[in-house]
Amino acid sequence: MINLESIKGEYPFQPHTFDIDGLSMNYIDEGSGEPIVMLHGNPTWSFYYRKLVAPLGGRCRVVVPDHIGCGLSSKPQRYRYTLETHIDNLTRLIDHLGLKEITLAVHDWGGAIGIGYAVRHPENVKRIVVFNTAAFLSPNIPPSINLCRTPILGEFVMRGLNGFLGAGVHLRFGMAKPERFTAEVKEGYLAPYRTWHDRVAIARFVQDIPMSMDHPTYNLLLSIQESLGLLKDKPMRIIWGMNDFCFTEKFLESWMKYFPEADVHRMEDAGHWVVEDSYEKIIPLLESFMEGGR
Numbered sequence: 288m289i290n291l292e293s294i295k296g297e298y299p300f301q302p303h304t305f306d307i308d309g310l311s312m313n314y315i316d317e318g319s320g321e322p323i324v325m326l327h328g329n330p331t332w333s334f335y336y337r338k339l340v341a342p343l344g345g346r347c348r349v350v351v352p353d354h355i356g357c358g359l360s361s362k363p364q365r366y367r368y369t370l371e372t373h374i375d376n377l378t379r380l381i382d383h384l385g386l387k388e389i390t391l392a393v394h395d396w397g398g399a400i401g402i403g404y405a406v407r408h409p410e411n412v413k414r415i416v417v418f419n420t421a422a423f424l425s426p427n428i429p430p431s432i433n434l435c436r437t438p439i440l441g442e443f444v445m446r447g448l449n450g451f452l453g454a455g456v457h458l459r460f461g462m463a464k465p466e467r468f469t470a471e472v473k474e475g476y477l478a479p480y481r482t483w484h485d486r487v488a489i490a491r492f493v494q495d496i497p498m499s500m501d502h503p504t505y506n507l508l509l510s511i512q513e514s515l516g517l518l519k520d521k522p523m524r525i526i527w528g529m530n531d532f533c534f535t536e537k538f539l540e541s542w543m544k545y546f547p548e549a550d551v552h553r554m555e556d557a558g559h560w561v562v563e564d565s566y567e568k569i570i571p572l573l574e575s576f577m578e579g580g581r
Contacts, residue, residue, distance in 0.1 A: 289359060294475040298337050302359055305380050310366075312380060313359035314352040318344030321413075321577065322386045325351045326377070328395020328420065329492035330452040331560075332358025334475045335394070338566035339573065347390075347577055352380055354400070356488025358479045368491030370504045374403040381411070390577060392416035394562065395534075396492050399508060405521075406514035414576060415518065417525045417542060417549075418561050419534040423512035424505070425541075428498060429533050435493045445493065446486040452476065455560065463530050463558040515545045523549040524576045526569055528561030550576075 291298065305312045315333050317340050325336045333351040343349050353360040354373055366372075377400055381389065390413055393401035398420025405412045428436075435441040435451055444450040456468065456476050480486050497505035523546050527539045543549060552572060557564035 289478045310361040317349045320347045322348040323390040325392040326397030326401045328397045330489040342570045373400045388413040390414040394418035398422045409517045414522045419531045445490040446483045463564045525551045528557030531559040
């Protein structure tokens with residue numbers, strides 16, 4: 288059980304839960320008005336967006352779910368942790384909350400999940416904010432992540448040693464401003480992932496990266512990629528950490544090819560965890576975007 292008291296200075300939110308087939312999906316729901324749904328990736332949780340919630344909650348409704356297996360949500364051990372399942376869970380949460388004309392903000396694996404929702408329900412998506420992520424196929428994968436995909440060894444590294452999350456928290460891998468990882472911030476990221484049991488989704492997310500045509504998620508990600516044109520008229524703001532070892536500038540260039548009208552903001556002093564590195568700059572960018580800026 289996570290002790291939220293120990294991180295309340297950084298994460299002061301009252302958790303909400305939504306039942307999905309007997310599993311509990313946790314989410315932040317703050318403020319009122321036009322909705323923005325922010326989707327985290329791997330190996331983070333809603334804690335990643337904590338610095339954005341209060342400022343945005345003063346002018347809109349901010350919803351930040353923890354994917355099943357992540358954060359404060361249930362962590363079933365025998366579960367279909369696939370892109371298809373995560374998109375379905377997101378769809379059910381949005382329907383449950385009655386969210387209309389949403390702004391989507393996506394990072395890391397949240398990109399494929401959120402854009403997967405968007406191409407299926409373009410009429411319900413008003414704007415899109417893209418942080419370092421992808422929603423299309425790529426032949427490139429960092430060696431460190433590829434190592435984590437190795438059968439048996441990868442499971443041991445990610446779940447036994449907590450190597451995937453630990454690299455970010457202890458080694459500040461993907462962080463451009465490591466001084467921001469105070470003891471309380473470290474505790475916030477690590478708290479939901481203390482044991483082998485708790486880290487199941489961290490491993491399954493990595494294993495679900497489709498690097499070959501015979502991978503079960505390959506065709507779904509391809510279909511999302513081929514459907515990106517359905518979103519071409521949506522206002523899009525891309526906020527990109529330029530020192531990202533994983534989602535490099537090549538991914539940014541791909542987004543710009545698919546969405547040439549997107550408003551691009553390069554964070555030169557930020558890495559993969561761009562929101563952690565640059566939230567002071569990001570807050571006004573999101574505020575102006577929610578007010579109608581393209």
